Amino acid sequence: MLDVRLVRENPEVIRKDLAKRHAPDKAKLLDSVIQWDKEWRKALAEGDALKRRRNEITKEIAEAKKAGKDTDKLRKEAAALPKKIAALDLRIEELEGQVRDGLLRLPNLLHGSVPIGKDDSENVEVSRWGTPRTVDFELRPHGELLEALRLADFERARKIAGAGFVYLLGDLVRLDQALLSFALDYMVKQGFTAVFPPFLMRRAAYEGVVDLTDFENVMYKIDGEDLYLIATSEHPMGAMFMDEVIDVDRLPVTLTGLATQFRREIGAHGVDTKGLFRMHQFNKVEQFVFCRPEDSWTWHEKLRANGEAIYRALEIPYRVVNVCTGDIGTVAAKKYDIEAWFPRQQAYREVISCSNCTDYQARRLNIRAGKVGGEKFVPHTLNATAMATSRGLVAVLENFQNADGSVTVPKVLRPHLGGQDVIRGLPPR
Template identity: 55%
Template structure:
């Protein structure tokens, strides 16, 4: 969320940012938030004054009694003070909840380089890498090919778990694991620490990471428990250091999360909607970095380059798009997507999301850095995240782009050491 000090100091900047997003509803929240914040501060002063009076009135009563004067008015005042304080405390709590409601839901301030646009059709392509292969035969449906080859079973998975799940078998299971291990190995060489996080989070921690209005409808909640299955390892990695103080020497901290991801919503239907592109459960290796504010723009480009390196090494054609104001969501200040070429659709489809969230998550989770020049001074850090590989979508891309006319699939060279040196599935 935005720091309340920033909101007080820069309300016009927040309003201008909301206009960029064409977010007219939340535009009116700024005035409500500021008015509520003033009320909270005024109530705190009034409550403190009354508490001080409560602490001194007994002395005044004793002094008046010793002087032989009437203490009736003072006694009535003393009797009324606890109820007055209680009523004002309740009002303050109500106003603080209102202020926090708005603070938690105002979006991050966009980076100046984010292009204006109304939706994902106006995202800006910034580069293309690789040339889509021209096939001399019809490309088979990746899901049907996997079934025919005995690499996947969607029907039995639907019976045991419902639509949107799969059993990966044999070579395809190995390919999934190969992608995970290759991604981890690449990141470890760049100073990332592998992390296997908890696969469930409580609501309080989840609200610190993201606007649950964006995610709650797609998340699985554990019945009768304060637990959600994670939608991505970004979330538990971000919450890992909530309410902690970093020393400057410990930043940047680079983590490589490995986890299954669970999501209710699997997207709209389209070509090859049955298969591995839209699923409720998949594996992902995620990059996550905690850093000093001045380092986050360069680290954002670094995370993008790491993901590009993986897809370049896999030999998959892709392009990079800069996400526009109308498609960026609440948490990120700037976001890139990598979209890989899918021959069956003859279109690029998203496989990587790469975001600089600046201080937005750190404010929500109380994560700060100690100022080395002033031990008592603390500043909010920045957080960044990026997919390194989402296995299900990448497997689909491999099955299509490397498909042979006889139905076999060539294995990308960099994955062969993880696949017992096989050259083909």
């Protein structure tokens, strides 16, 4: 959420930004917000004047009564006020809601380095690491491979939960845990505090971190309860300090969340749709930072570096793209995607997303930093993936597949698999 004061005092800054996004409807919305805000302040001033009069009269009545004087005249004047006040309050509330809704729908201000573009095809590659491996055999689609190795059962998962769910089996379960465990250890070594958050959140908290329209699209709701399954641990970590003042001495707060996440919207595009690439349920280690505004761009690079380091350690080639205006979404001021090389798909595909949300998310969550009783400011928040399995699993399965159908375990994961260096699957039954 943008600062109303910016809308009031410097709307040109926002207007220029919206132009970069090619968002004429948002520009129109901005004009409306400015107008609503003006009307809101006017109504507020009128309402306050009436309330002031009411407070005065109330006091006068109290004094007159104590002095034993007649209060009828005063009461008569006072009796007329509540109706007027109530009418104005209604108007004020209405306008306030409009302003807030408008602010929520206006996107964050972009960083100057965000490339202009219409969709993900115009994201700009900023770096590339590793040499895609070439093999002299045909790589099998990972879903097919897993079924052959009996390391995953999509059929039975579909039977009991529907498409988008899977039974991981045998060594694939351990590989999944190894990826998570490796990433979590890496983050902890960087000084981040590990967090295992609630997997369910109340709507009031969720509204602070998610676009209202997303509820219907991506969130699973528990029937009959005010609880939603988390779509990423970014959400419970972001909401962790909702309505709080973080002591400035505690900044930066660096967290790394481990959680299973649930998303209704999984779509389907690209080759090898069957498999782990897009699931209703998956695991993720997440990076999350609350910091001083002046430090957030340094942190943004640091989170990206963490993501890169993890994929380098796995020896999986990747590239980093600077996500363009058409693809960046509303919350981030700048976003890098790290795209791993998927040799079967012959494509770089997103495995890590790294965003600086500046003060946009924190303001909406009503998180401030500073000293209680002293000066306060809105901290910046950043989030990035460290490791998302299933996608990380797919990357390993494609990059480390052998001609005989076995899968080599990346070196850094072996300690997490009791030294095992190859996965062969369960024996056929």
